[in-house]
Amino acid sequence: MFTKSAEFYDLIYASKDYAGESAYIHELIQRYKRTVGSRLLDAACGTGQHLRYLRRYYNAQGFDLDEEMLAIAHDRLPDLLLYHADLASFSLGKQFDVITCLFSAIGYVETEARLQQATEAFRRHLVKGGILIFEAWFSPEEYVPDTVHARFVDEPDLKIARMNVSRIEGTVSVLDFRYMVAVADGIFTFDETHRLGLFTDEQYRRAVERSGFKVVLRDPEGISGRSLYICEVVD
Numbered sequence: 545m546f547t548k549s550a551e552f553y554d555l556i557y558a559s560k561d562y563a564g565e566s567a568y569i570h571e572l573i574q575r576y577k578r579t580v581g582s583r584l585l586d587a588a589c590g591t592g593q594h595l596r597y598l599r600r601y602y603n604a605q606g607f608d609l610d611e612e613m614l615a616i617a618h619d620r621l622p623d624l625l626l627y628h629a630d631l632a633s634f635s636l637g638k639q640f641d642v643i644t645c646l647f648s649a650i651g652y653v654e655t656e657a658r659l660q661q662a663t664e665a666f667r668r669h670l671v672k673g674g675i676l677i678f679e680a681w682f683s684p685e686e687y688v689p690d691t692v693h694a695r696f697v698d699e700p701d702l703k704i705a706r707m708n709v710s711r712i713e714g715t716v717s718v719l720d721f722r723y724m725v726a727v728a729d730g731i732f733t734f735d736e737t738h739r740l741g742l743f744t745d746e747q748y749r750r751a752v753e754r755s756g757f758k759v760v761l762r763d764p765e766g767i768s769g770r771s772l773y774i775c776e777v778v779d
């Protein structure tokens with residue numbers, strides 16, 4: 545997944561407002577959480593950019609499946625507990641007051657069956673009164689296949705062009721990325737394919753409701769233009 549590109553992830557998303565997003569997530573948590581505790585788990589935490597800010601308010605931990613992403617998060621946040629785990633099967637043996645899963649990481653579960661497993665794992669790791677906040681990937685209606693996308697990094701000693709054409713395979717969006725990276729040693733290229741399930745609002749709701757949550761808010765714009773769901777544990 546991100547194994548080859550992890551070292552470039554933070555540069556590629558340098559303009560993403562993690563501080564502002566985290567401040568808004570904090571506001572939502574304060575509005576909806578019904579526990580007194582402050583244990584927060586960031587699921588699929590990537591390089592730890594949200595944790596970097598959320599840790600100011602919460603006793604924060606995280607996990608990710610990609611070892612390279614996790615290594616960057618470890619370097620950034622050496623004193624936080626960070627686990628190597630899969631969204632669909634994580635079992636940390638502890639519970640939290642809040643679970644976040646941001647920047648559409650949930651889409652990587654690919655199938656509805658694994659989406660269900662993930663929401664069940666979220667529920668098992670939350671106490672009563674706790675909340676789950678996740679940012680959805682595109683729905684089948686929103687996703688436009690056969691379109692071209694690019695991001696660029698233009699630093700004095702490093703240039704990156706990341707391009708992809710969006711494809712669709714059944715109910716899965718397939719992003720075939722090609723990276724071209726220029727450093728003093730020369731220019732190299734590599735490819736990476738990402739597969740994310742295209743779930744409808746109904747599918748997200750069904751998965752969380754079957755797992756013991758109630759959706760208390762769905763903000764279609766969310767923190768980065770993608771739907772943000774806030775789900776509370778049903779007592």
Ligand SMILES: C[S@@+](CC[C@H](N)C(=O)[O-])C[C@H]1O[C@@H](n2cnc3c(N)ncnc32)[C@H](O)[C@@H]1O
Pocket residue numbers: 545546587588589590591592593594607608609610613629630631632645646647648649652653
């Ligand atoms: C778009 S990145 C988002 C990372 C981070 N949440 C952020 O906002 O920058 C998606 C993340 O999901 C992770 N991921 C993908 N599939 C996963 C899985 N099955 N279990 C855990 N993490 C996964 C990737 O390694 C990557 O770090």
